[in-house]
Amino acid sequence: MSYQVICYRTLKTGEAIEIGIVHTPNPEHSQEIQTYFSYRKERDKYHIRKSLTEVLDTQETRYYVAKLNGKIVANVTTIENQGIGIVAHVNTKESERRKGICKLLMEEQMKDFKQRNGKALYLETRFESFPYYIYQGFGFSSINGGGFMSNFIEKDFEEKYFVPSDVVVKPLEWAMFPRMTVLTSILSGEYIRSTTYELYGSSNFEHGFQYLMWDYLEEKLFYDVKIMESKETGAVVGFAYLKKENQWGERTVVLLEYFIHPNFSEHIQKLLRDLAYPQKKEHEEDIKILSYVECDSESKMKVLSQNGYIFEAILVDQIKKNENEEVTKE
Numbered sequence: 560m561s562y563q564v565i566c567y568r569t570l571k572t573g574e575a576i577e578i579g580i581v582h583t584p585n586p587e588h589s590q591e592i593q594t595y596f597s598y599r600k601e602r603d604k605y606h607i608r609k610s611l612t613e614v615l616d617t618q619e620t621r622y623y624v625a626k627l628n629g630k631i632v633a634n635v636t637t638i639e640n641q642g643i644g645i646v647a648h649v650n651t652k653e654s655e656r657r658k659g660i661c662k663l664l665m666e667e668q669m670k671d672f673k674q675r676n677g678k679a680l681y682l683e684t685r686f687e688s689f690p691y692y693i694y695q696g697f698g699f700s701s702i703n704g705g706g707f708m709s710n711f712i713e714k715d716f717e718e719k720y721f722v723p724s725d726v727v728v729k730p731l732e733w734a735m736f737p738r739m740t741v742l743t744s745i746l747s748g749e750y751i752r753s754t755t756y757e758l759y760g761s762s763n764f765e766h767g768f769q770y771l772m773w774d775y776l777e778e779k780l781f782y783d784v785k786i787m788e789s790k791e792t793g794a795v796v797g798f799a800y801l802k803k804e805n806q807w808g809e810r811t812v813v814l815l816e817y818f819i820h821p822n823f824s825e826h827i828q829k830l831l832r833d834l835a836y837p838q839k840k841e842h843e844e845d846i847k848i849l850s851y852v853e854c855d856s857e858s859k860m861k862v863l864s865q866n867g868y869i870f871e872a873i874l875v876d877q878i879k880k881n882e883n884e885e886v887t888k889e
Contacts, residue, residue: 561585565623565667570658574627578667581622583610592622595631596648605777606638606736606769607648615733623668625651625660633660635668638765641793642678642713643737645765649682649690662693669697678713678720681740683763702744703761709744717745723822724791728833731775731784738795739786740764742820749859750880752818754851755802759878774802782813783835787826796823799830801837804849813837815850827862853880 564579581588589611596604610620618640625633633651637644646668651661672680682699684690686706699708711717720741743752743764752758756767774780780803787797797819804812813836819827839846850868852859860870 561587565671568663570660570663572658574658576632576660576663577626578664579624579626580671581624583620583622584613585611585622588622591631592624592634595634595650595652602770602773603766605773607636609733610638617734618732618736621668621671622648623664623671625664627655633664635661635664637668637672637680638736639677640734640737642676643741644672644677644680645737645740646680646682647765649684661690665693665697673712678711679716679741680710680712681708681737681744681763681765683707683765703746707744707761707763717741720792720794721745721789721796721820721822722791724789726787726796726823726826726829727790728830729786729788731771731786733772735786735795736768738793739768739798742795742798743767743818745820748821749818749856750853751851751878753816755814755816758818760880771800782837785830785833787819787823787830789823794820796820797826797830799834801834801848810844811837811839811846813846813848815848824858828865831862831866 562579562581562585564577566578568576568578570576581592592611593604593608596607606620609615618638621637621639623635623637624631632655634648635646636648637646649661680699682694684694684706686701688706691706694708697710699710701707702709713719740763743758743762746761750760752762753767756764756770758764758767771784775784782801782803784800785798786795788794789796797817799815799817802814802816804814817827817830819830837846848868850863852863854873
């Protein structure tokens with residue numbers, strides 16, 4: 560099924576709109592949707608293009624669209640896997656705003672997600688903006704005191720999702736998109752999660768994940784990326800990557816970044832061991848691997864020390880959680 564009509568609704572203006580779902584991949588609607596988002600930079604619409612033209616392993620992308628006179632005038636996208644979803648690309652054509660179209664689309668999207676036994680949804684908007692209060696009306700609430708919001712349809716979702724279990728380490732896949740955001744959203748755990756994608760504390764990985772895929776698949780900026788999953792729930796419970804740091808001239812310099820849910824910290828060595836580290840070439844200087852650590856993170860410093868890392872420098876006032884907290888670079 561490439562396009563599914565959900566319903567017809569009447570706007571405040573008396574105009575009739577058609578609400579439907581564009582299932583993906585979808586060659587028939589690909590051009591129209593890509594044109595609708597043509598104002599975005601190429602990297603920002605990377606997932607849009609890929610989802611409409613290719614099968615992205617087991618990831619499901621749905622474009623909930625409103626059509627007026629046969630043309631798309633509004634969109635709400637969900638990026639889903641294993642009952643976890645990100646609400647993205649919420650947009651109404653400028654000439655059709657203030658008619659209540661977006662709210663009608665959200666009603667149908669939420670109804671459909673719940674009917675398919677969805678567990679949790681995530682989105683981000685400006686804190687206390689008009690859309691923020693619309694999303695509150697649909698059951699979303701702030702995660703970190705800002706505009707990053709979640710809606711747990713399943714009671715006690717996060718506690719059940721991250722229950723301690725055995726794990727498996729896998730290569731990076733598109734299907735991990737929404738499940739990565741569940742991990743990076745948590746309030747506990749290390750504050751520095753990814754300097755590359757500016758994940759500090761509880762963070763939305765929506766944009767960062769598609770940038771990661773772009774950098775990994777198109778720009779080839781990584782030696783390796785590994786994801787750790789719970790064998791019991793399928794949750795992404797950790798990630799690690801080795802990124803090329805090309806700004807240092809001829810010497811091979813690599814950035815190691817990782818983040819793991821505190822319930823699974825005992826498995827961190829397994830995650831780091833499974834990374835494919837670059838090999839030194841003949842007549843080349845020793846490869847230097849860097850990693851960033853919070854000054855008060857004794858556990859992360861211990862893990863890195865056990866893997867041969869040594870203290871090198873303190874970056875004073877580089878990143879602060881609050882006053883008097885610095886970031887250590889090793």
